[in-house]
Structures are given as C-alpha cells and as structure tokens.
Amino acid sequence: MSFSKNVWDQLKSITARKLITALEKDGFIPDEELRTERIYRHPDGRRVSIHYHVGSKCYKHGMLKSLLGDIDWSEKDMRRLKLIK
Numbered sequence: 001m002s003f004s005k006n007v008w009d010q011l012k013s014i015t016a017r018k019l020i021t022a023l024e025k026d027g028f029i030p031d032e033e034l035r036t037e038r039i040y041r042h043p044d045g046r047r048v049s050i051h052y053h054v055g056s057k058c059y060k061h062g063m064l065k066s067l068l069g070d071i072d073w074s075e076k077d078m079r080r081l082k083l084i085k
Contacts (some may be wrong), residue, residue, distance in 0.1 A: 007075055010084040011064060016052035019059075022081040023048070023071070046072055 003011075020038065024030075028040035028048070037051045048070040051063070059067065078084045 003075060007078070007084055008061070011068075011078075012061070013058050014064065014083065015057060016050055016059075018083070019067070020050055022078075022083055023050070025081055026073075026077070046070070 020040075023040050026042070028042045028046075030038060031041045031047075032039040037049050039047065039049050041047050048067060050067070073081070073083075075084065
C-alpha cells in the first residue's frame with residue numbers, strides 16, 4: 001500500500017478516536033476490548049486491532065501504515081469517510 005505524500009500529510013495527525021469513528025461508519029463492529037486495544041471486525045472478514053493509550057495523540061508513521069494495511073482502505077474510501085480531503 002502506498003499513498004501520496006499529500007495523503008500521508010493529512011493522515012499523520014489522525015487520532016485513535018477519529019480512526020474508530022471512521023471504522024464504525026464503514027461497517028466495522030467492535031468485537032473485543034482489552035486494556036489498551038479494541039478489536040474491530042468487518043462483515044467481509046477484515047479485522048483490525050486499534051491500540052490507544054492515554055496521553056497518546058497520534059499514531060507514528062509505521063503503526064498507521066500497518067493499521068491502514070489491515071483495514072484495506074483506498075484513498076477513495078478515506079475521502080468518503082472524511083479522513084482526507
């Protein structure tokens with residue numbers, strides 16, 4: 001998965017809360033909640049584990065890239081979910 005620099009610039013400030021909101025809007029359903037992570041499943045079989053920590057505002061580039069790989073959103077999907085412009 002590779003996105004343009006413009007997309008990464010917009011995504012670098014995404015928070016866990018905003019990502020979870022977009023997941024739920026896209027049809028992901030909370031499956032399990034552990035201490036610092038929530039596991040979401042999509043009816044089509046996709047699964048993603050969202051880590052969140054108190055005081056942590058944004059994801060680092062590597063973690064975000066891994067999450068987006070699991071979620072399998074295209075740029076079109078991210079625009080539809082209002083994660084990017």
